[in-house]
Amino acid sequence: MINISMLPDKEGYFGEYGGQILPDELKAEFQNITKKFLELKDDKSFQDELNYLLKHYAGRPSPVYYAKNLSKKYGAEIYFKREDLNHTGAHKINHSLGEGLLAKRMGKTKLIAETGAGQHGVAIATVAALLGLECDIYMGEVDIKKEKPNTDRIKVLGANLISVASGNGTLKDAVDEAFKAYINEYETALYAIGSAVGPHPFPMIIEYFQSIVGKEAREQIVELTGDLPDYVVACVGGGSNAIGIFNGFLQDENIKIYGVEPLGKGNKTGDNAASMTYGTDGIIHGFKCKLLQDEKGNPAEVYSIASGLDYPGVGPKHCYLNSIGRVKYETISDEEAVNAFYELSRLEGIIPALESSHAVAYAIKLAKECKSNEKILVNLSGRGDKDIEFVMNKYPKN
Numbered sequence: 001m002i003n004i005s006m007l008p009d010k011e012g013y014f015g016e017y018g019g020q021i022l023p024d025e026l027k028a029e030f031q032n033i034t035k036k037f038l039e040l041k042d043d044k045s046f047q048d049e050l051n052y053l054l055k056h057y058a059g060r061p062s063p064v065y066y067a068k069n070l071s072k073k074y075g076a077e078i079y080f081k082r083e084d085l086n087h088t089g090a091h092k093i094n095h096s097l098g099e100g101l102l103a104k105r106m107g108k109t110k111l112i113a114e115t116g117a118g119q120h121g122v123a124i125a126t127v128a129a130l131l132g133l134e135c136d137i138y139m140g141e142v143d144i145k146k147e148k149p150n151t152d153r154i155k156v157l158g159a160n161l162i163s164v165a166s167g168n169g170t171l172k173d174a175v176d177e178a179f180k181a182y183i184n185e186y187e188t189a190l191y192a193i194g195s196a197v198g199p200h201p202f203p204m205i206i207e208y209f210q211s212i213v214g215k216e217a218r219e220q221i222v223e224l225t226g227d228l229p230d231y232v233v234a235c236v237g238g239g240s241n242a243i244g245i246f247n248g249f250l251q252d253e254n255i256k257i258y259g260v261e262p263l264g265k266g267n268k269t270g271d272n273a274a275s276m277t278y279g280t281d282g283i284i285h286g287f288k289c290k291l292l293q294d295e296k297g298n299p300a301e302v303y304s305i306a307s308g309l310d311y312p313g314v315g316p317k318h319c320y321l322n323s324i325g326r327v328k329y330e331t332i333s334d335e336e337a338v339n340a341f342y343e344l345s346r347l348e349g350i351i352p353a354l355e356s357s358h359a360v361a362y363a364i365k366l367a368k369e370c371k372s373n374e375k376i377l378v379n380l381s382g383r384g385d386k387d388i389e390f391v392m393n394k395y396p397k398n
């Protein structure tokens with residue numbers, strides 16, 4: 001069904017990045033996961049089941065939409081891949097369905113996951129309800145206070161929400177705790193990671209399940225315009241939505257591809273989460289990547305207005321694509337993202353997630369420098385319902 005443009009090597013490295021840095025007791029289990037995944041990706045009954053759910057449950061294919069008003073104002077043709085229209089409101093349902101089905105096929109009875117803003121927690125809790133799996137969602141206590149609608153959704157869906165008080169009580173700490181719990185439960189549970197990060201095979205698995213986005217988008221933009229885009233743009237937290245759409249276009253060397261990281265309040269450590277831009281080679285959560293870190297190699301504190309982008313590391317495939325110059329990684333500040341949030345809402349009637357607003361903001365910048373007939377395809381990774389209250393309180397605008 002889907003092609004991945006490049007698989008990692010046997011140890012899970014993309015160039016110098018990735019790998020599988022694990023406690024000994026998990027090594028055999030990770031080999032099982034890898035083997036089962038590689039088997040299932042060529043298994044017709046698995047593909048049929050996944051495709052059925054993607055279509056009839058998640059609502060795929062999501063459309064590609066030509067944003068006429070935005071295009072006219074900024075002077076290029078801007079198109080959106082509408083992942084915001086998926087069930088549960090973002091691209092995360094794509095890999096969550098895949099992980100849930102993988103768990104079932106491995107005979108597991110539980111999904112364990114971390115969540116930051118709660119988006120991945122909601123998607124995994126949804127899939128657990130659908131497939132009759134138990135579900136433990138680990139979330140930092142600071143995030144739990146901030147993300148009330150999503151924590152309520154997780155509870156309504158019947159998952160256990162586990163509050164993490166260690167560290168800063170945010171996403172990195174939730175991953176640490178979820179992983180600790182998983183070490184004791186791996187015989188009956190699957191860790192369902194939330195982005196294209198973590199030890200091999202997770203970056204490969206997540207990329208595979210998200211590559212449907214690029215595959216559809218490529219066909220749809222050709223159908224709509226008769227041609228491929230000149231630019232492809234996506235926001236990058238851990239990098240799952242971005243690697244998904246990039247996959248449809250990496251092979252065409254004249255298509256320029258941009259990943260957009262959060263500059264937050266500025267370039268000082270602690271004020272942003274732009275791992276590719278300001279990070280250095282380091283290790284977090286079992287893999288090597290560009291990491292925002294202190295002198296001791298501990299992950300630095302990170303910040304972004306968009307909680308879903310707030311991670312000190314970044315997926316290994318992105319680090320590789322950056323190292324060979326195939327994809328460029330740029331930054332957008334909080335303020336630019338909020339402006340884009342309002343701009344898309346008021347010009348097109350689409351309220352984007354604050355994460356996705358980073359990609360929209362960069363597309364607007366690009367459009368100002370483009371020829372009017374150049375095409376920019378933006379992955380609109382999610383909808384902004386979850387962000388409305390926050391934006392209205394903090395950045396009201398008449």
Ligand SMILES: *Cc1c(COP(=O)(O)O)cnc(C)c1O
Pocket residue numbers: 090091092119120194195196235236237238239240241242308309353355356381382383
């Ligand atoms: C979680 C999330 C992101 C960031 O995650 P990636 O793995 O980098 O895609 C981006 N957009 C939305 C809407 C999200 O929910």
